[in-house]
Amino acid sequence: MQSNKMKARIKAGEPVFGVSVMYPSPQIVEMIGEHGFDWVMIDCEHGSMSPESAELMCLAAERRGMTPIVRPETNRPEVLMRYLDRGAMGLQVPHVNTKDEAIAAVRATKYYPLGDRGLARGQRSTGFGITGGSIAGYTEWSNRETLVCVQIEEKEGLGNLDQILTVDGVDVFFIGPTDLSQSLGYPGQRDHPIVKKAIDEAFAKIHKAGKASGTPGGADEVPAHVKLGVLYHYTHIPTFMTYYGRHFLKQAGR
Ligand code: 3PY
Ligand code: MG
Numbered sequence: 620m621q622s623n624k625m626k627a628r629i630k631a632g633e634p635v636f637g638v639s640v641m642y643p644s645p646q647i648v649e650m651i652g653e654h655g656f657d658w659v660m661i662d663c664e665h666g667s668m669s670p671e672s673a674e675l676m677c678l679a680a681e682r683r684g685m686t687p688i689v690r691p692e693t694n695r696p697e698v699l700m701r702y703l704d705r706g707a708m709g710l711q712v713p714h715v716n717t718k719d720e721a722i723a724a725v726r727a728t729k730y731y732p733l734g735d736r737g738l739a740r741g742q743r744s745t746g747f748g749i750t751g752g753s754i755a756g757y758t759e760w761s762n763r764e765t766l767v768c769v770q771i772e773e774k775e776g777l778g779n780l781d782q783i784l785t786v787d788g789v790d791v792f793f794i795g796p797t798d799l800s801q802s803l804g805y806p807g808q809r810d811h812p813i814v815k816k817a818i819d820e821a822f823a824k825i826h827k828a829g830k831a832s833g834t835p836g837g838a839d840e841v842p843a844h845v846k847l848g849v850l851y852h853y854t855h856i857p858t859f860m861t862y863y864g865r866h867f868l869k870q871a872g873r
Contacts, residue, residue, distance in 0.1 A: 620746065620757070623708045623764040625658045625686035629790060629831050629850050637688070637853040639835070641666020645679035647856060652683020660853050661689045663702065664713050670701050674743065677706035688766065694720055696727035696736070703728065704742040709766025711793060716775040718782040725788035728767050730758035733788055766790045768833060768851065772798035777817060784828045791851045792825045793833035794818055822847055838862075 625635045637658035638651045648659050659680045661673050673689055680687035689707040691698045699710055712724040726734035738758070740748035745757050767788055771780060772795030784792065796809040796818060805811040809818070818834075825832040826848050833851025836844050837858050844852060 626766045643672030645675045648676045648679035658686040664690045674705035699727040706743045711768040713770045715769040721786040770795045773802040791833045
């Protein structure tokens with residue numbers, strides 16, 4: 620059973636860099652690994668992912684030494700378990716708006732005594748039960764190594780941030796600028812002064828509480844995020860394509 624290198628780095632206060640993929644492709648995950656990224660976010664909330672594809676992409680991430688984190692479509696125990704059992708080493712849970720919702724995400728991710736994730740023997744995450752290790756050893760390992768990230772991306776979540784920050788077992792408090800901009804009444808305008816102020820204040824609160832923060836960002840934004848102390852970063856596959864596609868066509872004279 621492997622250790623979660625990405626979680627260890629965040630705990631040590633070091634930034635980690637990943638790429639989100641919302642299309643079913645283990646090969647794209649492998650290419651991301653060849654670039655040297657720390658982790659991959661397998662996005663089952665948006666895009667066209669199936670649980671079967673997510674499982675193969677978890678395998679591809681492991682094969683290339685990256686941590687597979689899945690974003691489930693919703694914060695429900697049976698959905699979270701579906702990805703953990705298939706090999707996700709952590710979950711990035713969308714639209715967490717209250718303390719109770721954050722507690723529910725932790726409890727669905729962890730086994731006794733930290734939670735009540737459904738326990739079984741034969742799935743990938745237990746090594747299919749083949750090596751015959753103790754169940755107690757497995758649950759301790761899983762509770763220790765599995766990462767929980769909650770997304771604060773609505774006005775309601777921002778309003779409840781102080782309470783959400785008190786929840787034990789959350790490793791990363793993530794600010795989702797796109798949904799937040801919509802929830803604040805400025806869809807897609809993450810640089811609108813009102814949206815920016817809300818995001819800056821949220822980061823300040825998270826850091827003041829001594830907790831790790833996360834947010835997505837492209838190459839132009841990541842230096843400022845690192846400087847601010849954000850630890851959990853990712854960019855998107857379409858961003859890779861946009862940059863090089865534009866560059867190529869410009870070079871070609873279009
Ligand atoms: C958002 O910005 O809404 C996100 O969910 C980030 O991926
Ligand atoms: Mg979102």
